[in-house]
Amino acid sequence: MDDRARRFALVMAIAAISLGAIGFVYALDARIDTPGGVRVVTGQFLGGGELLFLNRIGAVATVALGVVALAGALFRSRRFVLAAGLGFAAAALLTLVQTGGDTNWLGGRASTFAFFLAGAVGFSILSSISQPTNAQ
Amino acid sequence: MRSVERPQTGEEETTGTEPTIEVSSPYRLEDRGSRIIPAVIRIALGILWASNAGWKRPPEFESLHRFTSFAVSHPVFPPYSWLVDNAILPNFAFFGWLVLLVEAALGAFLLVGLATRFWAVVGMLQTTAIALSVLNAPNEWEWSYYLMFLAHLAIFAAAAGRVAGLDGLLRARWRASQGLLARALVRAS
Numbered sequence: 001m002d003d004r005a006r007r008f009a010l011v012m013a014i015a016a017i018s019l020g021a022i023g024f025v026y027a028l029d030a031r032i033d034t035p036g037g038v039r040v041v042t043g044q045f046l047g048g049g050e051l052l053f054l055n056r057i058g059a060v061a062t063v064a065l066g067v068v069a070l071a072g073a074l075f076r077s078r079r080f081v082l083a084a085g086l087g088f089a090a091a092a093l094l095t096l097v098q099t100g101g102d103t104n105w106l107g108g109r110a111s112t113f114a115f116f117l118a119g120a121v122g123f124s125i126l127s128s129i130s131q132p133t134n135a136q
Numbered sequence: 137m138r139s140v141e142r143p144q145t146g147e148e149e150t151t152g153t154e155p156t157i158e159v160s161s162p163y164r165l166e167d168r169g170s171r172i173i174p175a176v177i178r179i180a181l182g183i184l185w186a187s188n189a190g191w192k193r194p195p196e197f198e199s200l201h202r203f204t205s206f207a208v209s210h211p212v213f214p215p216y217s218w219l220v221d222n223a224i225l226p227n228f229a230f231f232g233w234l235v236l237l238v239e240a241a242l243g244a245f246l247l248v249g250l251a252t253r254f255w256a257v258v259g260m261l262q263t264t265a266i267a268l269s270v271l272n273a274p275n276e277w278e279w280s281y282y283l284m285f286l287a288h289l290a291i292f293a294a295a296a297g298r299v300a301g302l303d304g305l306l307r308a309r310w311r312a313s314q315g316l317l318a319r320a321l322v323r324a325s
Binding site: 002004005008012051052053099100109110111112113114115117118121122125126129 | 182183185186187188189190191192193194195236239240241243244245247248250302304305306309
């Protein structure tokens with residue numbers, strides 16, 4: 001894996017693990033499958049938006065996928081990074097299908113879908129970069 | 137791991153007698169801090185769109201419907217009000233999903249910096265649509281939409297995905313490829 005791609009994957013993996021871990025702490029008081037999810041970042045400092053919702057299952061899934069991506073970046077394993085990308089794609093699809101419904105396994109909303117989509121696109125593309133490049 | 141030759145793009149030129157000039161950056165900003173600022177704006181805009189996708193809640197999209205209705209009750213541009221009244225509000229489920237997907241995609245792609253210039257244009261169009269709906273609504277600050285538009289214009293002008301973004305990682309490969317998608321991505325980045 002290209003060094004720059006590896007660094008990019010590292011940053012994304014750490015961000016995913018951090019958001020998932022924060023989400024898990026926020027979701028401790030909620031039922032494990034709370035459909036509406038729990039805000040990870042309330043967004044008060046971002047104008048009152050609803051930045052990211054996860055329940056405990058969604059938080060654990062996010063951390064797990066982040067760990068897979070982190071392992072891929074650390075050990076230069078494109079398969080692991082691709083696995084993380086596909087996992088985020090599945091999480092994004094699941095969130096999109098279930099958002100607004102009574103059943104919501106990951107507790108996500110459209111904002112959660114956006115973050116999962118970023119993980120899916122980012123890790124999948126990073127896993128395809130195999131050769132170093134000198135020019136930007 | 138093997139090295140790859142630098143692409144002959146015309147962006148990097150040296151001769152045997154002249155000093156080497158580092159011009160690998162597409163916009164030749166010398167200050168590292170100045171290079172990273174467009175990336176910071178891009179990521180902030182990604183968070184803005186992602187977080188605001190969060191309150192678009194299917195299947196009814198009640199809040200979005202209320203804000204969209206302002207285009208009719210507090211018109212900004214009469215032809216747009218007519219369009220909202222006769223095409224968008226009667227088919228609101230479709231429109232709601234479209235807004236959700238576009239804003240979530242804006243958030244995702246701006247966060248990772250892929251096809252940033254394309255998504256900056258989409259962001260400007262979406263900002264314009266929002267402004268045409270709510271600019272005259274109560275308790276709105278119209279400059280927020282002008283600033284949103286200008287922020288997208290800034291990341292378009294700075295090609296903000298080329299620093300700390302996937303565009304920067306992939307652009308050289310796209311330039312070296314003859315494929316239609318790669319050529320489109322060169323333009324979109």
